[in-house]
Amino acid sequence: MVESCISNKIYSYKHECKWPNSEAADVHGIIVRKSRSKGFLVFFSALLILANAVLLFLIKDKSIAVVFWIFIWDVLIVKLLLRKRVEKESVVVMPALGVQLETHYVSGNIIRRFVPIDKILKPVLLECVTPVTCYWSLSLIVQEEAELMLVFKELRPPVKMLVPIWKALCAATGSEGSLNTFTEDGPCC
């Protein structure tokens, strides 16, 4: 059952209750909206390079080996750029057990990380500053870990999508939703 849905140009957020009659699990997912442009751009540039190589072969009498190597290079580049595309990242909140963080890739690969509920000290929303920009990120303060655990490793959803997830995590872990303390600084900043 879909409880709520927020979307913008790049991402859309979906909140589902797996078993509506019990509080067993809540899934908060951030889905990357299909953008054809990146794939198109990558394929187009690869084609351009290949066409160049063929032209070189035909006009300047270079050996066919050049075309062959360019083709191999193209295939590798395309694989590299498009392989690691993320389709969806989600958080499954199981109030009594813990939190499962999932990353679904376009290639079908799924990476899951589970954090037991008593290891989570507090979920925090913090601002990360890079040399060119500043963005919000949701992280978990985990017991006995020196570093914060990012809930969304690959994606950078906007804060309006992070807030309901943060509130749900706070409710599940029992930390107070309206904060009394400063948010902690993260090593990624």
Next chain:
Amino acid sequence: MGDSKRHRILMVSDFFYPKFGGVENHIYLLSQCLLKLGHKVVVMTHAYGNRSGVRYMTGGLKVYYVPWKPFLMQNTLPTFYGTLPIIRTILIREQISLVHGHQAFSTLCHEALMHARTMGYKVVFTDHSLYGFADVGSIHMNKVLQFTLADVSQAICVSHTSKENTVLRSGLPPEKVYVIPNAVDTAMFKPAAERPSGDEIVIVVISRLVYRKGVDLLVEVIPEICHMYPNVRFIVGGDGPKRVRLEEMREKHSLQDRVEMLGAVPHARVRSVLISGHIFLNSSLTEAFCIAILEAASCGLLTVSTRVGGVPEVLPDDMIVLAEPDPTDMVQAIKKAISILPIIDPQEMHNRMKKLYDWHDVAKRTEIVYDRALKCSNQSLLERLSRYLACGAWAGKLFCLVMIIDFLLWRLLQLWKPADDIEVVPDIVLSHDEDRGISQDFQAFNKDHSLR
């Protein structure tokens, strides 16, 4: 006295906490007083080692430590256009209305002011130091200053001498420059409950031991005074490259029991060093304002100083004895100070200082400058370019080119990362709760509807 608007100010400088100094203190205390007046203040500076990202200080002062590496004397590497994206992001997300840059020697300040002007924000600049005109470094820096100040909305200097210096260096019309002196935290710098008694007279010197602070003068003056007055003792606090000269002087004249060297004194301990003395000696060769003598006067010490820069403007004549930066003249001044010492009342001096200097007063005056700056008209790119052309035959054209490229890059950035995509940060509202102490409430986050 009317209903003035709430400003949203971005203070930019390379110099801020955790570094200590005049500029750093000024920015921090001015920001705190502006926060008390109800304005929103955000500070932007470069990262200091591990201290990178967003930090919050007292009163809800938000500080952005941007991870650009400092390259020379705490200054960020000047890349001209490299800081444009992060400055634009910060200006949009914090909904800034005005950018206030500090210190001519800060590259981050110049870049931020340039980008803020390109994006149409009003800009105020404060100059804290005096600079020369003759050497290569000064000539280049003055040209950069001319570029930045060609289009600034208003400028502030800390003394009339500093105003004269800034106007001459930058070619700015004097009507645009306001003089707002620094102040001192009189609550922290209080005189001792009881004056150090005994027949001894203690002269205190606290400064960085560099050439600019006139350490060479001290080396001449101290032995002379020690010879003339057997009951005078010196306490020297501070560290620097010239410390070696003072140590040599001590050895040469066998003054180990008359001259005490404390080494670097952390700012929190300055007061305790000051109240152990009767006279404060300042031998700087150049000084735009000199907060050190304010601190000394607030602690009830009589000041002896060189008559340089803005120093004569700082204290009333009965609280300070001035001398030319020459050893003989300084010795005479110290003699005079020792003779008038009995009539000095430290508590009365402190009370006068409380009335004369106050950071809240500085904040109110700065607020007036902000109001004036915001009233300045919005100018199009072409009108602004004409101001840059006036900077010089070759320099003018170069500056115009730099600004045109900046404008184009900004437009490109607007297409690539539209302003609507940058989320606005909700304002912090500090609430006082007697039971739980001070707590923060991100009000917008607690509402159930979406943020925008």
